[in-house]
Amino acid sequence: MFPIGAVERDTGIARDTLRIWERRYGFPVPERNVKGERIYSENQVRILQLIKRLLDQGVRPGKVVGLEEAELNTIAQTFVKEPDKPSEMNPQLQKLVACVASHDSNQLWLLLEEALIRQGLKAFIMETVAPLIYHVGEKWAIGDINVFEEHFVTRQLTLFLDSIISKIPVKSAQPPVLLATLPGESHSLGLIMLESLLRDQGIKVVNLGTEVPMDQLIMACQRYQVGAILLSFSGAYNSNAIRKELIDLAERLSDEIPIYVGGSGVKRMRKLPPQVKIKNDLSEITEINFQR
Numbered sequence: 001m002f003p004i005g006a007v008e009r010d011t012g013i014a015r016d017t018l019r020i021w022e023r024r025y026g027f028p029v030p031e032r033n034v035k036g037e038r039i040y041s042e043n044q045v046r047i048l049q050l051i052k053r054l055l056d057q058g059v060r061p062g063k064v065v066g067l068e069e070a071e072l073n074t075i076a077q078t079f080v081k082e083p084d085k086p087s088e089m090n091p092q093l094q095k096l097v098a099c100v101a102s103h104d105s106n107q108l109w110l111l112l113e114e115a116l117i118r119q120g121l122k123a124f125i126m127e128t129v130a131p132l133i134y135h136v137g138e139k140w141a142i143g144d145i146n147v148f149e150e151h152f153v154t155r156q157l158t159l160f161l162d163s164i165i166s167k168i169p170v171k172s173a174q175p176p177v178l179l180a181t182l183p184g185e186s187h188s189l190g191l192i193m194l195e196s197l198l199r200d201q202g203i204k205v206v207n208l209g210t211e212v213p214m215d216q217l218i219m220a221c222q223r224y225q226v227g228a229i230l231l232s233f234s235g236a237y238n239s240n241a242i243r244k245e246l247i248d249l250a251e252r253l254s255d256e257i258p259i260y261v262g263g264s265g266v267k268r269m270r271k272l273p274p275q276v277k278i279k280n281d282l283s284e285i286t287e288i289n290f291q292r
Contacts, residue, residue: 001031001039010147011048012234014184014211018048025066043069049147050076053137056234058264096132100145100153108153112160121164121200125193126282129157133189154189161192168199175227176204177290178220180212182231182245190232190263197286214245218252228258228290233265242266250275260288 008015018038021027028048030038040048050072054064064072092115099108115128136153139145177198179191188210195207206224208217221229229249233242242265249259250273262279269278279285 001033001041002045003033004030004038004040007040007045007048008186010045010151011052012186013048013052014186017184021061021065025061027066047072052234056264058267090131092128093131093135096128097135097139100136100149103149103152105152105156108156109160112157116164122197122286125197129161129193130282133157154187158189158192161189161196165192165196165199170199170204171202174204174290175225176206177228177230178206178208178217178224178226179230180208180217180220181210181233182217183211183213185232185234186210187234193282194230194285197282198290201286203290214248217249221253221257226257228260228288229253230260230262230285233261233263242269243272246272246276260285 002010004015004018007013007018018028022029028040028044030040030044033039047069050069051061051064054072054075055061059075064075067075092111095111096108099105099111112128116124119127132153136145136150179194181187181191191207191209195205198205206220206226208220212220217229220226246259246261253259253275255275257275259273259276260279261276262281262285266278267280272278279288
């Protein structure tokens with residue numbers, strides 16, 4: 001049995017969201033430990049992980065939360081492409097995925113360093129890191145990789161990119177770009193990838209990390225005198241909640257501060273404030289002119 005904190009960590013679904021789903025959809029159905037705290041079975045955690053994968057593909061919670069595992073698997077199959085055969089996969093990517101399966105962090109770092117030197121930072125992020133994350137996710141979806149292995153590669157990539165960022169000097173005199181996610185978004189790797197790309201362009205970045213309360217986000221914008229904000233929303237976020245938060249943020253910020261948003265939670269969103277701009281992928285972020 002897993003406590004709610006472990007479930008939040010292993011699924012990427014915030015504990016507040018789990019409680020809301022419990023009331024609204026009747027799932028998950030936790031038991032209680034001797035202290036009266038919610039605990040969840042391994043089967044429920046597995047189903048929640050599958051639901052999270054579907055939400056990240058843009059499926060809304062009301063369409064999938066509460067369905068049986070077989071029904072969820074049927075829906076998931078519509079999103080899973082035929083996995084690459086070893087002979088068709090990029091040889092470098094094959095080696096990286098193999099390091100994940102063997103938990104060989106030393107070899108993984110060596111391969112990452114070689115790719116970085118060969119490609120340069122921007123191409124490394126776009127052509128090595130992003131595809132690696134994608135393929136690991138696909139392998140998880142078809143059962144070839146476990147959750148702990150996905151955590152392993154996320155941790156290693158985070159450490160590797162952090163080590164790169166620390167060596168990039170900040171030269172820009174322009175106002176910084178602020179990166180963050182709001183409460184309920186706990187994955188930080190996407191923010192670190194963005195930070196790497198922006199820093200490589202000479203752009204000053206303030207990365208607040210994940211699950212930043214709105215009031216703190218506003219305070220940080222004022223304190224750092226930011227020139228733009230970048231936020232990420234997955235499909236787990238309720239679309240009405242996203243719209244409400246973005247409207248609130250736009251009303252509390254100067255009109256001169258653009259708010260860029262990305263992630264599956266906002267891909268099809270309409271009727272947002274003019275100040276809010278949707279960006280569908282990393283390449284679109286790198287094309288933004290942050291100079292004011």
